[in-house]
Amino acid sequence: MxxxxxxxxxxxxxxxxxxxxxxxxxxxxxxxxxxxxxxxxxxxxxxxxxxxxxxxxxxxxxxxxxxxxxxxxxxxxxxxxxxPIPAGKLMELIKLLKEWGYEVIIYENETIKVERFNERTRWYINECESIECNVVNDMIDYVKQKDLSSYKVFAVGDVSKAVKVPAELLSKLEEDFEVSLADQSHMEVNLKGxxxxxxxxxxxxxxxxxxxxxxxxxxxxxxxxxxxxxxxxxxxxxxxxxxxxxxxxxxxxxxxxxxxxxxxxxxxxxxxxxxxxxx
Incomplete structure (x- = not known):
């Protein structure tokens, strides 16, 4: 039952x-x-x-x-x-995702943070409807200065067509994080476990x-x-x-x-x- x-x-x-x-x-x-x-x-x-x-x-x-x-x-x-993903791990994650060309979204007190407004970040912001969004010039430095943790990270890939997340990147991420694909091109990343x-x-x-x-x-x-x-x-x-x-x-x-x-x-x-x- x-x-x-x-x-x-x-x-x-x-x-x-x-x-x-x-x-x-x-x-x-x-x-x-x-x-x-x-x-x-x-x-x-x-x-x-x-x-x-x-x-x-x-x-x-x-x-x-x-x-x-x-x-x-x-x-x-x-x-x-x-x-949440603690600051140290969060900085490592942001660096890796940026190296692979992803736009990174993090969360702070029920607001979202991005490094810039462009086609990809605006797509995600539109998905989040009326949620407050702030631009931070250097996200890694922002996390470091505030010793900021984030419940998850959303990594935005190509928004014009479905492009698979590279297997090599997935393999690297899965060593320390839980990764869920979102519409093939994007990822939700959480702390391992x-x-x-x-x-x-x-x-x-x-x-x-x-x-x-x-x-x-x-x-x-x-x-x-x-x-x-x-x-x-x-x-x-x-x-x-x-x-x-x-x-x-x-x-x-x-x-x-x-x-x-x-x-x-x-x-x-x-x-x-x-x-x-x-x-």
């Missing part, structure tokens, strides 16, 4: 318009209120971009942000777990829930670790084929009520919910 459900946001919880469908909110409410489910979100997003969605679906467990580098109780503001999977395990252990009782749902590279951890790791129908290979089940797409399909198939197969029931 399943007792915990953890979902990604982009491409999973949100539809093509970037909204949480009303049906999804109602399904999650049924799971919490009638089935006693623990429900939460695991996302690569920063807290400032994830909290409103977490509140909208009324999560009842701590929120996992920055791919697991931050676990926070959004209702009490208690930061339960923090695993930090992942959505390790964060979901941390929460499951805290609630004394076995991995076999956990359902995780996602569609991206940074979801792989939690798909592998969970007793039931589910990939969205819109996920890349590579991601689907790690899942135990493939549901419908994020625009086809994939969550309803999961609930009816695995949680309440004897009393299926229809879309009409939710309207």
């Amino acid at each position: 399943y007792h915990m459900l953890v979902t990604d946001i982009d491409g999973t919880l949100l539809d093509s318009e970037g909204k949480v469908p009303e049906e999804t909110k109602k399904i999650l409410a049924i799971l919490r209120e009638k089935r006693g489910f623990i429900t939460t979100i695991a996302t690569g997003r920063m807290l400032a971009r994830a909290e409103s969605i977490a509140r909208e679906i009324m999560i009842n467990a701590p929120l996992i942000c920055y791919n697991g580098a931050l676990i926070i109780d959004i209702y009490t503001r208690h930061r339960i777990l923090e695993r 930090v992942s959505k999977g390790s964060a979901v395990k941390f929460l499951a252990d805290a609630f004394k829930i076995d991995s076999t009782e956990v359902i995780t749902i996602g569609d991206g590279y940074n979801d792989v670790s939690m798909l592998k951890y969970a007793g039931l790791g589910i990939a969205m129908g819109n996920a890349a084929e590579h991601i689907k290979g790690y899942a135990k089940y493939i549901t419908l797409t994020n625009c086809e009520n994939g969550l309803l399909n999961i609930v009816n198939k695995f949680i309440i197969p004897q009393e299926k919910i229809s879309l009409e029931d939710l309207r």
Whole structure:
């Protein structure tokens, strides 16, 4: 029997318009209120971009942000777990990424820092909607002077076409960091050992829930670790084929009520919910 459900946001919880469908909110409410489910979100997003969605679906467990580098109780503001990249490692990482021609994005107090405004950084800033962005002339010096740590680093590659991250660079990075590809050309980089999977395990252990009782749902590279951890790791129908290979089940797409399909198939197969029931 399943007792915990953890979902990604982009491409999973949100539809093509970037909204949480009303049906999804109602399904999650049924799971919490009638089935006693623990429900939460695991996302690569920063807290400032994830909290409103977490509140909208009324999560009842701590929120996992920055791919697991931050676990926070959004209702009490208690930061339960923090695993940022420390200043020394952060400077090494920035130097390496710049040598390979990447634009580097770091995070400070829920703002983003870039070295310049150009096509690539503006693409990321637009993705972050209304988040404050500041330009720092020399990012390595900035980190050094402030002894700054960052929950993760976003490395922006080519935004005009999908260009694979070089295997040699990936190999170097993976010696000290966790790397998740984003749209092939870009990377999310966290401290070694930090992942959505390790964060979901941390929460499951805290609630004394076995991995076999956990359902995780996602569609991206940074979801792989939690798909592998969970007793039931589910990939969205819109996920890349590579991601689907790690899942135990493939549901419908994020625009086809994939969550309803999961609930009816695995949680309440004897009393299926229809879309009409939710309207």
